[in-house]
Amino acid sequence: MTYGGRRTARRRRVGPVATLGSLLLLLATACTGGSGDAQETGQTKETAEGPIVVASGLDVTGSGSVRQQLIDEWNRRHAGSKARQATLVELPGGADQQRSQLLGALQSGSARYDVVNLDITWIPEFAEAGLISPMPVAETGAAADDDRDFIRQVHATTVWKDRSYARPFNTDVGLLYYRPDLLTSAGIDVDKQPTADWRWDQLYSSVKTLDLNPVRSDELAGWTTQLKQYEGLTVNTVEAFAEAEVELTDGTGRYGSSAAELKKGLDRLLERVDRGRVQPAALTSDETASLTDFVEERAVFLRHWPYAYGALADQMDPDKYAVNRLPGKAVLGGQNLAVTADSRRAEDARALITFLTSRQSERCLLDAGFAATRASVYGSAAESCWPRVAAALRPAGDDPKAAATGEGGPRTQGPDARAAYIRTLGAALTEAVQRPRTPYYGAFTQVLQSHVHALLAEERPDTAEAADRLDDALRDVFAGR
Known part of the structure; x- marks a missing residue:
């Protein structure tokens, strides 16, 4: 798709735009997420079989794949429901290549992605093209309070034309x-x-x-x-x-x-x-x-x-x-999680996004080297990362024993310096542009x-x-x- 050639706001079918490698990846993903004929069997978006498929770029932190670990934690918590299991598809290449692959897949219907992890700069494009669905708005209650915990500037990256199309997953700032x-x-x-x-x-x-x-x-x-x-x-x-x-x-x-x-x-x-x-x-x-x-x-x-x-x-x-x-x-910088417009698992996909962006999950992301999107994660009363996720990750923070003895890993700056770093990071995010x-x-x-x-x-x-x-x-x- 080219910018100059698109004038309609809604999604339309286009010809193949991906490379051979991308096409192979999309075909494999289509098999994982169920065939394209499933919609014609009477299944609704909420009751379709098969895993909830999440498409994302590669983890650049070297953290031990915290995103995969969070997906694994979700799957453990829904072990009794085959229909609510989730799978992560990591797209190869740089940001431009990933964007092209996602656009091609969603416009052509060649891959059954339910959740896409989008660079914050892509939200207007995907929203304007009708490729992602608006998120439900909670005016009052626990859900509204939960939304207000996202850092204001970070949450604003999910909004296009006064509607939120995603939830902030991991953020970034210079x-x-x-x-x-x-x-x-x-x-x-x-x-x-x-x-x-x-x-x-x-x-x-x-x-x-x-x-x-x-x-x-x-x-x-x-x-x-x-x-x-x-x-x-x-x-x-x-x-x-x-x-x-x-x-x-x-x-x-x-x-x-x-x-x-x-x-x-x-x-x-x-x-x-x-x-x-x-x-x-x-x-x-x-x-x-x-x-x-x-x-x-x-x-x-x-x-x-x-x-x-x-x-x-x-x-x-x-x-x-x-x-x-x-x-x-x-x-x-950063990425936001959105539900695709064609997802047959929209309700489950939104539930998965809520879990992946929860206070505990955001703490896992911070511990792994990402910047968290929630204000509470940077406070003194922040909730801890999910225990099994924390145990699976290579520590990106400080191991007090290693810091003191030089054993078990690099000699880090210590817990006080890391706490100061986290405060600095949180403050920088509140004033970012x-x-x-x-x-x-x-x-x-x-x-x-x-x-x-x-x-x-x-x-x-x-x-x-x-x-x-x-x-x-x-x-x-x-x-x-």
């Missing part, structure tokens, strides 16, 4: 990691480094004190991030735009910026690159490469996601890294990446000219042209 050892060796007071109100100017000041001016990728830089031409570049750009108070769209996906506003945002991004003395390799770096540069002492500061906290424990001594909120604005909400997000991010990456690669970038070109392109994108 954080700032830094090297206390390198700062201390330069005579910089580490105690005055990132606080709740830390600003980019203070980062620039530290970089200036360090007298850093990297030319080659093997030299120490002020900071590094993800500026490769992919979604990481979109995130970094939107964060710079947000700090410059540049809003690209309104709540209905209509373009609301201008060339002059875009210039302000592009200037702010270039300022971060120049004054922050960014690692030259950042222009080709994704999450893995930027994390490696930080670990291997090629950057003092690092913009990254929460799962990096657990990854660093496996690669660095605990006194060589620290984390706090990102200066300025941080962008939300969203990327543009639009059913044309796929086209938008490709256009933005192309224009911004070309600007960053220029020896003498002209932000005024780049803003004019970008403004023209975005007007077309958000109009669906």
